[in-house]
Amino acid sequence: MMILGTAFGMVFYLLQAVSGESGYAQNGEFEDAELDDYSFSCYSQLEVDGTQHLLTCAFDDPDVNITNLEFEICGALLNIKCLAFDKLHEMYFIKTKKFLLIGDSLIHVKLGGKNITSKKLNIVKIVKPEAPFDIRVIYREGANDFLVTFNTSHSQKKYVKELMHEVAYRQEKNENDWMHVNISSTKLTLLQRKLQPDAMYEIKVRSIPNANYFQGFWSEWSPTFHFRTPEITESSGRMDPVLLTISILSFFFVALMVILACALWKKRIKPIVWPSLPDHKKTLEQLCKKPKKNLNVSFNPESFLDCQIHKVDGIQARDEAESFLQDTSPPQLDETEKQRLRGGMQGPTWPSEHAVITPKTFRGDSPFGSLAGSISMCEALVQPSSRSPDCKEGGKNGPHMYQGLLLGSGTTNSTMPTPFPFQPGILTLNPAVRGQPGLTSLGSSQEEAYVTMSSFYQNQ
Amino acid sequence: MFHVSFRYIFGIPPLILVLLPVASSDCDIEGKEGREYQHVLMISINDLLDTMIKNRTNCPNNEPKVLKKHACDDNKEGIFLYRAAHKLKQFVKVNDSEDFNLHLLRVSQGTLQLLNCTPKVRIKLPSQGEVQPTKNLEDNKSVKEQRKQKSLCSLGILLQKIKTCWNKILRGSKEH
Numbered sequence: 081m082m083i084l085g086t087a088f089g090m091v092f093y094l095l096q097a098v099s100g101e102s103g104y105a106q107n108g109e110f111e112d113a114e115l116d117d118y119s120f121s122c123y124s125q126l127e128v129d130g131t132q133h134l135l136t137c138a139f140d141d142p143d144v145n146i147t148n149l150e151f152e153i154c155g156a157l158l159n160i161k162c163l164a165f166d167k168l169h170e171m172y173f174i175k176t177k178k179f180l181l182i183g184d185s186l187i188h189v190k191l192g193g194k195n196i197t198s199k200k201l202n203i204v205k206i207v208k209p210e211a212p213f214d215i216r217v218i219y220r221e222g223a224n225d226f227l228v229t230f231n232t233s234h235s236q237k238k239y240v241k242e243l244m245h246e247v248a249y250r251q252e253k254n255e256n257d258w259m260h261v262n263i264s265s266t267k268l269t270l271l272q273r274k275l276q277p278d279a280m281y282e283i284k285v286r287s288i289p290n291a292n293y294f295q296g297f298w299s300e301w302s303p304t305f306h307f308r309t310p311e312i313t314e315s316s317g318r319m320d321p322v323l324l325t326i327s328i329l330s331f332f333f334v335a336l337m338v339i340l341a342c343a344l345w346k347k348r349i350k351p352i353v354w355p356s357l358p359d360h361k362k363t364l365e366q367l368c369k370k371p372k373k374n375l376n377v378s379f380n381p382e383s384f385l386d387c388q389i390h391k392v393d394g395i396q397a398r399d400e401a402e403s404f405l406q407d408t409s410p411p412q413l414d415e416t417e418k419q420r421l422r423g424g425m426q427g428p429t430w431p432s433e434h435a436v437i438t439p440k441t442f443r444g445d446s447p448f449g450s451l452a453g454s455i456s457m458c459e460a461l462v463q464p465s466s467r468s469p470d471c472k473e474g475g476k477n478g479p480h481m482y483q484g485l486l487l488g489s490g491t492t493n494s495t496m497p498t499p500f501p502f503q504p505g506i507l508t509l510n511p512a513v514r515g516q517p518g519l520t521s522l523g524s525s526q527e528e529a530y531v532t533m534s535s536f537y538q539n540q
Numbered sequence: 541m542f543h544v545s546f547r548y549i550f551g552i553p554p555l556i557l558v559l560l561p562v563a564s565s566d567c568d569i570e571g572k573e574g575r576e577y578q579h580v581l582m583i584s585i586n587d588l589l590d591t592m593i594k595n596r597t598n599c600p601n602n603e604p605k606v607l608k609k610h611a612c613d614d615n616k617e618g619i620f621l622y623r624a625a626h627k628l629k630q631f632v633k634v635n636d637s638e639d640f641n642l643h644l645l646r647v648s649q650g651t652l653q654l655l656n657c658t659p660k661v662r663i664k665l666p667s668q669g670e671v672q673p674t675k676n677l678e679d680n681k682s683v684k685e686q687r688k689q690k691s692l693c694s695l696g697i698l699l700q701k702i703k704t705c706w707n708k709i710l711r712g713s714k715e716h
Contacts (some may be wrong), residue, residue, distance in 0.1 A: 131639055131642075156653075158645045158646060159645050159649075160650060177638075177639070177642055178642065180646060180649055180650060180653070181579075181580045181646070181650075182576050182580055182581075182649075182650045182653050182654065183653045238587075239579065239583065240582070259633075292575070292579070293575040293576070293578075293579040293580075294579065368682050466676055
């Protein structure tokens, strides 16, 4: 009996279980099962085709028998109450411009015109952007980074313009090791040092509405882009050797300039840059220094008796050029040339008196510059070889004559510089001292008796 | 003392209750933060104005009398928007473009969607012939064109007023 009762109990239990699996249940349970089967989800795409929007719905359960099932949207439509969906395979969609984009809509699932289930949603809260495209990666050697750029169709749209983008990249050999970066613009910079050298990477991007007014879901991933990171060579890690050499040389050059500037500042640089004014006191002190030996500083003429000095009273015109010429046994002059001699023998810089000096008087070392008055040779001084003097003013043959004269006078121990431009003129000598041998040099050993302005500069 | 407190208890509160509707607005405005306006309505208004700038030639400087009646006064912004939104419907089909009409409807219906007005504010719509061009086939094309231009001019002024009123509402909500 007990065994029989147990067997019956097991049979009833099995029957109950089997009947439950076959779907035989109470009404409430049956309704719940049906509702679960007809759950659906939708997403919207705004301005997907010009000004037209797209709303797509699909059942969550792919095994649902969609035969005779219809979708309908009501509310938040322009100038119309409801719109029916179109069916394509297992998806229902509607393409229209008539979304109000403000307020909620109701989506009904209908079977044979009868509402099976409904769902309230807002079109602007289920927006799914279009996938980005044209992703590119450019390596910038100067910056040592990778510039990632991509494009999105939403930049041209009116409504869903602001998006958040997610960039994902990984090394190809490391699966499921994606790095993610969120950006709001369409450019991203990846630093080279954060990537493995000489490795192959892949990168992709997707978008989502910025959640300001439009919200929704992530878009599909963009097509993947592959790029390879460069190898790290020795030269890439070091500085350019040429640049290094130049920088070192420049440094040493600058250091050298600084040292030289410091060393030569006082003696060389400062006098040029900031010359000091002459100090009168120091100058006077130098002047009043003890004279050197053999320096006869005196204004007493008797102390100069040893020196042969010829006083020069003046320069006067002389008609007796001939006598001079006779002394030096010159050839006879023609009348014309006498007149010429009388005429303009005066140079513009000379006084009227002038005298002719024989070449002999010039023998010796008589620097012209040492005399108070200067002496210039008349062109009348004729070489023994020449026939007639030419005393024309500034005559063309002047320089030649002068040179000839120098040659004709024999050896001159020193060259005779011409401190003044060659002017025809005759210098008059004081008759009192005419007997004297003439101008003689003061001697190179004597110092100047007079102080010149140059001493001021020397004292500096 | 007793009669004084009696007056204050039973006199003043009913007075407040009576005066309250006078001070309050007849239309509540949703979306004062401006999201719906900035992301939907303003786009449609700008599109309409751009289209009309391209099409219309000369508009008179004076405002049509129809539009002078209503203004976006303080505490009456809701009423103004309600009436303006209804008036917009009258301009549908002035332009033959479908997009133009849809934008017009979006502004009209979108504004009404954001307003919650009391029943007494809901006015009757004006007669169809008040603003729309006449459909008299005997009119010359030039006359029709003139009336169309005139309607577009009025529509432009109305849209500008709606835009100004929305900006005023949003400025007021930011200050508070």
